[in-house]
Amino acid sequence: MYGIFRECLVDLQRYGGLGNGSFWIIFWLLLLISSFYLIVKESDVRKKIIFGVMPFVVVAGFLFPVTKKLYVKVVRIENANTYYRILWIIPMYVTIAYAFTKFIGSLNNTVKKRIAVGVAAVVIAVTGSCVYLNEHVYMAENMYHLPQNVIDICDRIKPTEDEGTVRAAFTPELVYFVRQYAPNILMPYGRDYVDHNYYAGVLKLMNEEGEMETQELLYYTRVDLDRYIILPTDKKMDEDITLFDVKLACTIDGYNIYEDILISENREKEREHYVNARIDMYGE
Amino acid sequence: MLMTIWSILRLVIFMFTVPMCIGQLFKFILKKELRTPGITFLLGFFVYSGIIQIISILCIMTIASKPHAFETCFKWSLFVVLLFSVAGIFRFDKTMFKKPDIKGLSIDTKIFYGIFFALVVFQMVMAIVTRIFDGDNSYYVTQSVIAQKMGAMYTVDPNKGGSIMLDGRHALAAIPMWIAFIAKAATVHSTIVAYTAWPILIIPLAYFIYHEIAKVLFADNIALRPIFMIIVNMLMIFGNISIYTPATFFLMRTWQGKSMLTSIAFPTILLIFLWMFKETGGEGNLSLRASFWGLLAMVNMFSGMCSEMGVVFGAGLVMLLTLVLLYSSKRVTVLLGAFCCLIPNIIYVVLYKLM
Numbered sequence: 295m296y297g298i299f300r301e302c303l304v305d306l307q308r309y310g311g312l313g314n315g316s317f318w319i320i321f322w323l324l325l326l327i328s329s330f331y332l333i334v335k336e337s338d339v340r341k342k343i344i345f346g347v348m349p350f351v352v353v354a355g356f357l358f359p360v361t362k363k364l365y366v367k368v369v370r371i372e373n374a375n376t377y378y379r380i381l382w383i384i385p386m387y388v389t390i391a392y393a394f395t396k397f398i399g400s401l402n403n404t405v406k407k408r409i410a411v412g413v414a415a416v417v418i419a420v421t422g423s424c425v426y427l428n429e430h431v432y433m434a435e436n437m438y439h440l441p442q443n444v445i446d447i448c449d450r451i452k453p454t455e456d457e458g459t460v461r462a463a464f465t466p467e468l469v470y471f472v473r474q475y476a477p478n479i480l481m482p483y484g485r486d487y488v489d490h491n492y493y494a495g496v497l498k499l500m501n502e503e504g505e506m507e508t509q510e511l512l513y514y515t516r517v518d519l520d521r522y523i524i525l526p527t528d529k530k531m532d533e534d535i536t537l538f539d540v541k542l543a544c545t546i547d548g549y550n551i552y553e554d555i556l557i558s559e560n561r562e563k564e565r566e567h568y569v570n571a572r573i574d575m576y577g578e
Numbered sequence: 579m580l581m582t583i584w585s586i587l588r589l590v591i592f593m594f595t596v597p598m599c600i601g602q603l604f605k606f607i608l609k610k611e612l613r614t615p616g617i618t619f620l621l622g623f624f625v626y627s628g629i630i631q632i633i634s635i636l637c638i639m640t641i642a643s644k645p646h647a648f649e650t651c652f653k654w655s656l657f658v659v660l661l662f663s664v665a666g667i668f669r670f671d672k673t674m675f676k677k678p679d680i681k682g683l684s685i686d687t688k689i690f691y692g693i694f695f696a697l698v699v700f701q702m703v704m705a706i707v708t709r710i711f712d713g714d715n716s717y718y719v720t721q722s723v724i725a726q727k728m729g730a731m732y733t734v735d736p737n738k739g740g741s742i743m744l745d746g747r748h749a750l751a752a753i754p755m756w757i758a759f760i761a762k763a764a765t766v767h768s769t770i771v772a773y774t775a776w777p778i779l780i781i782p783l784a785y786f787i788y789h790e791i792a793k794v795l796f797a798d799n800i801a802l803r804p805i806f807m808i809i810v811n812m813l814m815i816f817g818n819i820s821i822y823t824p825a826t827f828f829l830m831r832t833w834q835g836k837s838m839l840t841s842i843a844f845p846t847i848l849l850i851f852l853w854m855f856k857e858t859g860g861e862g863n864l865s866l867r868a869s870f871w872g873l874l875a876m877v878n879m880f881s882g883m884c885s886e887m888g889v890v891f892g893a894g895l896v897m898l899l900t901l902v903l904l905y906s907s908k909r910v911t912v913l914l915g916a917f918c919c920l921i922p923n924i925i926y927v928v929l930y931k932l933m
Binding site for chain 1: 686690704706707708709710711712713715716717719720723724727728734735736737738739740767769770773774788791795796799801802805806807808809810812813814815816817818819820821822823824825826829830836839840844845848851855887890891894895898899902903905906
């Protein structure tokens with residue numbers, strides 16, 4: 295039980311910013327001081343319960359090991375990492391803002407009120423972390439809010455509606471965006487493979503540092519019938535890929551787009567021969 | 579150029595005009611004082627989501643495996659949405675659109691309101707000019723794109739492509755189908771709708787709900803409302819202390835169901851209970867109380883549409899607040915109201931068991 299309590303406590307700390315460069319305790323202190331202030335100052339007993347008592351009750355329930363055991367039983371073990379969402383039912387922002395505002399309202403001087411609003415804003419800004427300074431926030435390059443290079447590459451390779459679908463192997467950093475733009479481009483591995491370290495031959499090669507083994511790459515992409523292979527221009531390969539019935543279709547925004555002629559020209563026997571000749575070497 | 583203007587116009591119609599018209603049709607369930615443009619819009623928003631949700635789930639459960647399932651879903655949704663909207667136009671009450679009386683406000687209050695509006699506009703502008711990376715978008719946004727472009731409903735793998743078995747767990751949280759519906763109706767790419775257009779609807783709507791909460795909390799002190807709103811805005815903008823907070827979800831994943839669960843559904847549940855607390859003085863009649871529970875049922879439906887977890891957490895929040903209402907009103911009938919408003923959650927649990 296103590297072990298589960300520790301897990302819950304870590305979840306609570308992470309929610310407050312542990313491991314994110316923030317002092318996790320500050321956010322919780324802000325909430326608990328606000329709740330405590332409302333317990334003391336709020337005259338309406340219902341608001342006192344909701345904004346004063348409820349946060350304490352939910353946090354206590356969250357830290358109670360049996361709650362976590364029940365939660366995991368209901369949502370299944372693979373979703374146990376969503377336990378923190380229980381904390382969402384605390385009306386945190388309303389509670390903190392209500393306490394701050396109630397305090398500001400209790401000041402009897404206009405100047406003091408103005409200063410208090412400024413101080414409150416500064417306290418929140420200093421103790422918090424600005425959403426727009428997050429490392430994952432970038433300036434949008436287009437209305438799709440996708441990297442422009444992905445759109446340029448997809449525009450070059452995506453089939454028309456009559457052509458159906460096309461298969462292409464992208465480097466891991468691009469797979470997140472490809473199908474958000476062009477769902478008729480199919481890939482040998484997707485974002486789930488990258489995020490959860492699932493195995494895919496192409497992904498294994500893409501992730502390897504140093505020279506990429508050209509014949510092995512082509513083995514995997516030809517098994518998967520990938521017509522296009524998209525690689526960074528600085529990616530080194532042990533053999534020239536264009537010696538294996540592959541042509542450099544174009545270079546876009548730092549990526550080489552290779553087109554596999556065996557697949558685009560539907561030379562099925564040669565493709566099969568290539569794959570069968572290497573199945574003992576690279577086959578899974 | 580003309581096509582672009584026509585698409586933008588349809589986006590405005592399906593994101594703003596339709597909820598307002600549907601709200602006009604159903605505003606009779608609201609108490610007279612609550613029949614304001616904002617609350618009517620909010621009501622329309624929930625009914626609109628309910629229409630899409632019911633039709634989407636019916637299609638998912640019956641024809642999801644058929645090619646172009648979304649086409650059928652879209653046609654039925656469009657028919658019902660337009661029917662309700664047109665009916666709403668006939669019941670449109672123009673008198674509710676009054677110019678707010680700001681003459682009585684002090685200079686300080688006006689300045690604070692100005693700061694509040696500026697902060698909201700700032701967040702809307704940032705939503706348009708910034709691109710925010712989140713891995714889950716590859717799932718949710720792609721589901722909308724697949725539905726719009728390929729006609730499939732949760733039967734195509736969003737990550738790699740190719741057919742998959744119906745993903746029941748995610749399919750019942752039909753927010754991506756709503757985005758796909760609007761995208762198809764406006765002939766705009768779903769990705770643009772999700773990332774660029776959707777926040778223009780959701781960000782002000784969320785702050786409108788918080789402002790309604792402020793109106794209840796500071797019923798007799800208008801001057802404190804903008805101060806409350808500035809603090810809420812600051813908590814949101816500076817709320818990225820971790821990836822788990824509602825603020826992070828609200829501004830970094832605005833288009834995802836979980837985000838709307840915390841920024842729209844939960845604050846609305848709180849707001850409705852605050853309204854009900856006001857009515858516990860005794861003068862509230864049965865139909866008025868029923869209207870609050872009915873509204874709550876719609877919010878609970880929306881919670882289910884947002885996320886699988888929303889079904890449980892929404893019910894948990896309702897139950898906690900019902901206990902407070904029971905304590906303050908001393909009326910056992912509130913338990914009946916709470917049970918009725920949780921029927922959508924119960925249906926969702928059954929559906930999850932079936933899928």
